[in-house]
Amino acid sequence: MVYEIALLPVHKEQIEQFRRAFEDVVPLLKRAEGYGGHMLAQGIETPELFNLIVRWRSLEDHTPGFEASEDHRVFMMGLEEYFSEEPKVYHIEGAAFSS
Template sequence: MIYEIALLPVHKERIDMFRHAFAEVAPLLTRAKGYGGHLLAQGIESPEMFNLIVRWASLEDHTPGFEASEDHRLFMIGLEEYFSDEPKVFHIEGGNF
């Protein structure tokens, strides 16, 4: 099991709109092969920084799997206007917590 951790910088004035947009595109993520759940968490010290943590069955399910899919393209199109900078994504191994 692996976790994708995506740091999503959002324009401060668009935080509420981002939350709504994420809820709209989340089904594209949840139907992906190997998807095991996600958490979207807003920063406390930096409320414009969101952390998206997604549990995947394998790294391949996320990349190239989901990242190479049409659903990922649509997922990003639905969110990209809210980003103040390029999201940063990395992966970690681990069990359930």
Template sequence: MIYEIALLPVHKERIETFRSAFDEVAPLLRRAKGYGGHLLAKGIESPEMFNLIVRWQSLEDHTPGFEASEDHRLFMMGLEEYFSDEPKVFHIEGGNF
């Protein structure tokens, strides 16, 4: 099991609308090969920093898999106007939680 952890910096004035924009593009993520679920959470100390955790069957399912797909391009197009900086993405290994 692989977890993608994405730190998503959102413009302060767009915080309230970001979650609904994410909900609109989330089906593109859900249908990806190897997708096992996700959690999108707004930071408490830094509410403009969202954390996205996605469970993947393998690293390859995420990268190059989803990241190289047209669905990923559309996913990012639907969110890019909300980002105040480039998202940072990390991967970790682990079991279910």
């Protein structure tokens, strides 16, 4: 299992608009091959920084899979106007959370 972690810096004055825009484009993410769930979390100390964590079956499902798709292009077009700078994305490998 692979987790994509995307750090999404949003203009402070556009946080609520970003949340609505994300809900509009999330169906594109959910239908991607290998998608296994996601979480969008707003920073507590830095509320203008969102963390998007997406579980993928494999790295290839995300890169090149979803990232090379038309759905990804539309997904990003729906969000890019809200970013205060370029998002940072990285991947980690691991199992589900344990309790």
